Amino acid sequence: MRLRHVTKISSLTRSEVFSIIKQALEMKARPGDYTDALKHRSLLMLFEKPSLRTRVSLEVGMTQMGGHALAYMMDDSPIGSKETYEDTGAVISTMVDAVTARVASRKQTTGLARTSGVPVVNALDDFAHPMQVLADLVTICEQKCGGDPHSLRDICLAFVGDCQNNVTYDLMRAGSLMGFEVRLAGPRELAIEAAVLDECCSLGLPPRMFDTAIEAVTGADIVYADSWMSYGVHARDRDRRLMMLKPFQVDSALLQCAKPNASFMNCLPAMRGEEQTADVIDGQQSIVFQQAENRLHAQKSLLLKVMTATF
Secondary structure (H helix, E strand, C coil): CCCEEECCCHHHCHHHHHHHHHHHHHHHHHHHHCCCCCCCCEEEEEEEECHHHHHHHHHHHHCCCCCEEEEEEEECCCCCCCEEEHHHHHHHCCCEEEEEEEEHHHHHHHHHHHCCCCEEEEEEEECCHCCCHHHHHHHHHHHHHHCCHHHHCEEEEEEEECCCHHHHHHHHHHHHHHCCCCEEECCCCCCCCHHHHHHHHHHHHCEEECHHHHHHCCCCCCCEECCCCCCCCCCCHHHHHHHHHHCCEEEEECCCCCCCCCCEECCCHHHHHHHHEEEHHCCCEEEEEHHHHHHHHHHHHHHHHHHHHCC
């Protein structure tokens, strides 16, 4: 069985992403067909960062497929101090069938994957969030493409706000990989890493950068925002960041610049009055809760693919 690690969305090929989306929608429609799909399989979930959607969706997903998920909190763990991530990867892969890691740094994710004999899936680090972006693609496919993932190429997604974060980076990679337009607008002080831009250019369609939120959003199918105070951002930086990011807040006037049938997305948690106003996230164009629900179905599909090597 071929071992596959998923450390970022571009760890997957375009055809593999198509396959994951298609299977996720099938699992959502007919969950009873998959009740024994991962029978007697175990998933270890490593958590250094806080989690709600990730932990619940992974535990429920494994249970729904006949498997078991074990959550390991790293607050008082020797991992990374007394024991290297490489040693941890080697040890735990003798006991479980797959590992997910929600951690602070890409070095931790790659360290685990370097020696693990079972699939390691990034559940969030500082460089990527493939689980979230797979759920986003499932949601866009469901809401905008009539369930056909090949129609993603007709989508224009505008992300406004803090572009220097894991979700933005994987949305950029996803657009380049899958062939849909990604537009970005945010403060110049929060610059995108050059390595991410270079990777996107090598994957295919590069993202487009804009100076203002209005330029990025005009004519878009999807308007996407993320927290201005992501996990890991220090509270002392709050006032400075809010002032810097205020011009990129999604309010009803900005949303009206997008297509009339445009949808608003936020990977949650969200703060009303910060990255978006309450009338936007609670309005008719918001699909944030469908997006959150699809974490379950997208992750079930991904886990089934990597744990059974059935891409």
